[in-house]
Amino acid sequence: MDGLASIVTSPSTLLWCLIGITIGTLVGALPGIGSITAMAILLPITFGLSPLNALVLLISIYLGGQYGGRISSILINVPGDAGALVTTFDGYPMAQQGKAGHALTLSAIGSFVGGLIGFLGLVFLIGVISNFAIAFGPAEYFTLLVFALIATSGVTESKPIKSYISVILGLLIAMIGLDPVSGDQRMTFGLIELWDGISFVVVAIGIFGLSEVLVRLEKNKSNRNMPTKFNFLSLFPKLVDIYKTLFSMIRGGIIGFLVGSLPGAGASIATFLSYSVEKKISKNPESFGKGNHKGLSAPESASNSSVGGALIPTFSLGVPGSASAAILLGGMMMVGLQPGPQLLNESADIVWAAIAALLVANILLLVLNTLFVPFFAILIQKAEPYLTAVIACLCFIGVYAYRNSLFDVGLLIFFSLVGYFMRKNGYPLAPLLLGMILSPMLEQTFRRALLLSDNDYLIFINSPISITFVALSIIILVLPRIQKYRRKKKDSSPLNY
Amino acid sequence: MVLRLLFPIFLIFAVFILLTQSLKLPIFTANGMIGPGFLPMVLALLIIFLLVIEFVSIYWKRQQNENKDGRTISSITISKQVFFMIAVILTLGLVNVIGMLISLGLFIFVILFMMEKRSLINSGVFSLLSIVIIYIIFDVLLGISFPMGMLN
Numbered sequence: 063m064d065g066l067a068s069i070v071t072s073p074s075t076l077l078w079c080l081i082g083i084t085i086g087t088l089v090g091a092l093p094g095i096g097s098i099t100a101m102a103i104l105l106p107i108t109f110g111l112s113p114l115n116a117l118v119l120l121i122s123i124y125l126g127g128q129y130g131g132r133i134s135s136i137l138i139n140v141p142g143d144a145g146a147l148v149t150t151f152d153g154y155p156m157a158q159q160g161k162a163g164h165a166l167t168l169s170a171i172g173s174f175v176g177g178l179i180g181f182l183g184l185v186f187l188i189g190v191i192s193n194f195a196i197a198f199g200p201a202e203y204f205t206l207l208v209f210a211l212i213a214t215s216g217v218t219e220s221k222p223i224k225s226y227i228s229v230i231l232g233l234l235i236a237m238i239g240l241d242p243v244s245g246d247q248r249m250t251f252g253l254i255e256l257w258d259g260i261s262f263v264v265v266a267i268g269i270f271g272l273s274e275v276l277v278r279l280e281k282n283k284s285n286r287n288m289p290t291k292f293n294f295l296s297l298f299p300k301l302v303d304i305y306k307t308l309f310s311m312i313r314g315g316i317i318g319f320l321v322g323s324l325p326g327a328g329a330s331i332a333t334f335l336s337y338s339v340e341k342k343i344s345k346n347p348e349s350f351g352k353g354n355h356k357g358l359s360a361p362e363s364a365s366n367s368s369v370g371g372a373l374i375p376t377f378s379l380g381v382p383g384s385a386s387a388a389i390l391l392g393g394m395m396m397v398g399l400q401p402g403p404q405l406l407n408e409s410a411d412i413v414w415a416a417i418a419a420l421l422v423a424n425i426l427l428l429v430l431n432t433l434f435v436p437f438f439a440i441l442i443q444k445a446e447p448y449l450t451a452v453i454a455c456l457c458f459i460g461v462y463a464y465r466n467s468l469f470d471v472g473l474l475i476f477f478s479l480v481g482y483f484m485r486k487n488g489y490p491l492a493p494l495l496l497g498m499i500l501s502p503m504l505e506q507t508f509r510r511a512l513l514l515s516d517n518d519y520l521i522f523i524n525s526p527i528s529i530t531f532v533a534l535s536i537i538i539l540v541l542p543r544i545q546k547y548r549r550k551k552k553d554s555s556p557l558n559y
Numbered sequence: 560m561v562l563r564l565l566f567p568i569f570l571i572f573a574v575f576i577l578l579t580q581s582l583k584l585p586i587f588t589a590n591g592m593i594g595p596g597f598l599p600m601v602l603a604l605l606i607i608f609l610l611v612i613e614f615v616s617i618y619w620k621r622q623q624n625e626n627k628d629g630r631t632i633s634s635i636t637i638s639k640q641v642f643f644m645i646a647v648i649l650t651l652g653l654v655n656v657i658g659m660l661i662s663l664g665l666f667i668f669v670i671l672f673m674m675e676k677r678s679l680i681n682s683g684v685f686s687l688l689s690i691v692i693i694y695i696i697f698d699v700l701l702g703i704s705f706p707m708g709m710l711n
Contacts, residue, residue, distance in 0.1 A: 089701070223616075227570070227609050234577060234602045241584075241595035248595055249580040272647075279639045279674075280632060447677060448685060451670040454647060455663055459693060462659070463703045471651055475644070487566045505598055517591055
């Protein structure tokens with residue numbers, strides 16, 4: 063409570079919170095930029111601030127970036143960053159149905175619920191979760207990642223082979239570059255531009271953003287027209303719609319918080335897992351990917367609650383819970399705070415005030431983003447004829463801005479064609495990106511585990527945590543096949559005639 | 560149907576090239592640990608295996624007439640898509656000549672005027688405004704400088 067009071071009663075701290083969420087939202091909405099880049103670019107601003115204001119500013123940018131990433135995902139199907147990828151699955155179809163305002167408001171509410179769960183979890187569980195996170199070694203991480211890949215790459219679909227191909231292709235593409243252990247050039251074809259590998263941002267913007275333009279060109283103008291008239295109330299979901307998705311938001315928030323508290327896991331795994339769970343338990347799984355409210359709100363909740371989860375290992379162990387948390391850690395050290403087990407004892411007032419900033423920023427973000435919904439809805443309607451050029455332009459700049467590399471822009475063009483033909487041939491795109499995101503950690507944990515066990519592969523089933531994830535992975539792989547076989551047997555039973 | 564078979568063939572070819580590259584690397588190190596080529600090799604072989612299954616599955620269904628072709632795309636749409644991609648590639652090519660801002664402005668103008676059939680003034684004003692806004696947001700506010708090409 064003292065932490066909350068120190069924020070609310072200090073006009074300068076509140077002001078920095080407001081500045082942080084505004085800048086974070088605006089920059090996070092730019093494709094390819096995201097909250098990581100926003101925090102990195104704005105880090106120098108914190109040098110002249112007090113430790114409290116610096117921490118509040120960085121956390122506000124972090125949270126604002128999470129909110130902002132969903133705006134471009136919903137409006138133009140270009141994810142702001144990895145955590146906003148899942149928002150495109152149901153958010154963009156809703157925008158295409160003329161419900162952009164609906165989608166933006168629902169995701170803002172989902173983000174708020176998730177942020178609240180993340181805040182409460184951080185306050186009450188910081189001690190418990192940090193002890194549990196310590197128990198995760200390389201083998202446990204590896205089995206968790208394999209489970210996440212299987213659970214979220216859609217292998218429960220009726221024709222999973224294309225999902226398998228997509229996710230493994232993503233794993234392989236991410237291995238292009240210098241080997242992290244030996245430094246050997248892997249699949250670089252002698253090109254120095256490929257030494258740093260192929261960036262996730264390039265592939266994401268290519269296969270989702272630029273390829274989307276090619277898909278849009280297939281639709282003639284009459285199909286692209288959105289409703290020309292709408293009333294103010296239609297921009298916002300009804301209370302009953304919000305209530306119906308409330309439990310999925312809470313589920314997403316819990317998943318996001320738990321996954322986010324694992325160092326390195328981050329919002330992307332949290333959002334994919336949440337989406338996968340909602341689809342699995344839904345009575346209408348076929349409606350996911352076509353504008354399902356739960357498919358939008360649950361991952362949004364997971365994304366924002368993962369911020370609270372990521373702060374647990376960051377504050378308590380000095381181990382960043384996500385890439386954005388790593389920048390936060392750097393910012394903390396620059397203002398004289400020493401992250402680690404002693405932080406909560408030595409700088410308790412600042413840390414708890416920063417945690418309270420999460421709550422304040424969350425409330426401010428909900429209010430501001432909801433107020434801007436009519437503006438965005440009108441913008442997307444009026445800008446329809448210009449969208450092809452604008453999306454292409456944003457993709458071009460977003461990719462260039464990431465590493466200042468025209469080679470990346472060339473790769474963008476290549477992957478836009480790959481993404482387009484993958485869509486035409488029924489290959490899901492999301493598993494490819496998920497494979498790319500998880501590949502470095504997957505390889506690192508795999509090699510580290512074998513190093514620790516002296517090449518003994520039994521290390522992956524030695525601990526209770528690893529065995530649990532292995533068992534869950536097998537169940538997810540095998541159960542749908544058994545269910546399908548039983549259904550076939552039942553349908554062909556003589557009693558059915 | 561032939562087009563549906565071409566994509567798996569293309570992927571098999573591309574992954575095969577990656578496989579040959581990965582085989583040039585040590586699969587195991589001197590002390591018996593897995594080397595840099597191990598995982599790429601395993602993944603590439605796995606993908607090729609799955610793609611062959613997929614290819615056979617598509618070919619088998621083609622024989623059985625079970626697989627229905629998706630919606631066909633008109634030649635007008637294909638020419639629009641080709642035009643768009645050529646415009647993007649030319650824009651990339653012109654970046655180092657006339658600078659990124661001008662080449663993007665030209666790109667927006669061409670797309671609006673020739674593809675979206677907007678008026679000359681409308682296209683010109685929008686493209687000019689766009690590059691001004693891009694310059695302010697990215698160059699001035701975010702500090703991301705763009706190539707100026709010969710105008711440097």
